[in-house]
Amino acid sequence: xxxxxxxxxxxxxxxxxxxxxxxxxxxxxxxxxxxxxxxxxxxxxxxxxxxxxxxxxxxxxxxxxxxxxxxxxxxxxxxxxxxxxxxxxxxxxxxxxxxxxxxxxxxxxxxxxxxxxxxxxxxxxxxxxxxxxxxxxxxxxxxxxxxxxxxxxxxxxxxxxxxxxxxxxxxxxxxxxxxxxxxxxxxxxxxxxxxxxxxxxxxxxxxxxxxxxxxxxxxxxxxxxxxxxxxxxxxxxxxxxxxxxxxxxxxxxxxxxxxxxxxxxxxxxxxxxxxxxxxxxxxxxxxxxxxxxxxxxxxxxxxxxxxxxxxxxxxxxxxxxxx
Ligand SMILES: C[S@@+](CC[C@H](N)C(=O)[O-])C[C@H]1O[C@@H](n2cnc3c(N)ncnc32)[C@H](O)[C@@H]1O
Numbered sequence: 431x432x433x434x435x436x437x438x439x440x441x442x443x444x445x446x447x448x449x450x451x452x453x454x455x456x457x458x459x460x461x462x463x464x465x466x467x468x469x470x471x472x473x474x475x476x477x478x479x480x481x482x483x484x485x486x487x488x489x490x491x492x493x494x495x496x497x498x499x500x501x502x503x504x505x506x507x508x509x510x511x512x513x514x515x516x517x518x519x520x521x522x523x524x525x526x527x528x529x530x531x532x533x534x535x536x537x538x539x540x541x542x543x544x545x546x547x548x549x550x551x552x553x554x555x556x557x558x559x560x561x562x563x564x565x566x567x568x569x570x571x572x573x574x575x576x577x578x579x580x581x582x583x584x585x586x587x588x589x590x591x592x593x594x595x596x597x598x599x600x601x602x603x604x605x606x607x608x609x610x611x612x613x614x615x616x617x618x619x620x621x622x623x624x625x626x627x628x629x630x631x632x633x634x635x636x637x638x639x640x641x642x643x644x645x646x647x648x649x650x651x652x653x654x655x656x657x658x659x660x661x662x663x664x665x666x667x668x669x670x671x672x673x674x675x676x677x678x679x680x681x682x683x684x685x686x687x688x689x690x691x692x693x694x695x696x697x698x699x700x701x702x703x704x705x706x707x708x709x710x711x712x713x714x715x716x717x718x719x720x721x722x723x724x725x726x727x728x729x730x731x732x733x734x735x736x737x738x739x740x741x742x743x744x745x746x747x748x749x750x751x752x753x
Pocket of ligand 1: 474477478481494495496497526527528529530531532533548549550551554576577578579595596597598599601602
């Protein structure tokens, strides 16, 4: 009798444990699901349609430089970018997600680079070509309609000194593909530069849901796919880039123009209006990331990036005596 009760008790305990394990296992995926759901991904075509519809409105509010994190005098932003990216006269550079070539035309005129520019919006290509002709920049800025996930479809490999993304990278439906595609375009020693918005870290746990919600709103409204900074850093390192710098974009406060939290564009278009600015949780941070494609050649083995270069060469099965 006592042993029958013990068996029953053990059985009941085993069932309880089993149910608990099932409940715990079910709980985990549902948390992951809610994170996944908040990540809207939009195809390049959808992004192109969005810009075909909205570029006239962007021009009204932003002018020819379609970047939210900016200076009141937009030339200061562009001069800052010339300096930070480190353009040198005669370089061949690729503007991935070029808008109406506002930055590309300025860079060509003021730093002497040759710019190949690409956008997914047909309307932006048309407008860019008009501006390029008006400003006599044919041969210095050239614009192509296409998808920056597949740069190899439009340009020769290893042919650019710089590939840059100015608030365009985060539209990508596949960040890794874009990073890898840019790699293929760069000459050894070439530079990848990304300026963009990245999901904010919640300083206190209770803000986390608000951040997720606002990230989803921005993604839906602007056909964006706001990146996670750590994920991007992981992807560039995985590809083999030398991570040269990650930093907050550094303007003096008096130069800063806040189109990121203003409602100017939103009022004009009705898109994603912020109803209560006082309670609004700003869900992103802006950063700039600079990476270098290693030289992968013995004569550069003693450069200051020696260790990364060594690793890259080993990865590609160089023999010990070659190193
Ligand atoms: C916010 S605007 C920035 C424009 C420009 N960089 C500037 O500073 O004025 C984003 C740009 O990224 C482009 N874009 C987004 N997804 C793209 C894709 N898959 N391929 C090429 N361009 C893309 C859009 O067409 C648009 O020109």
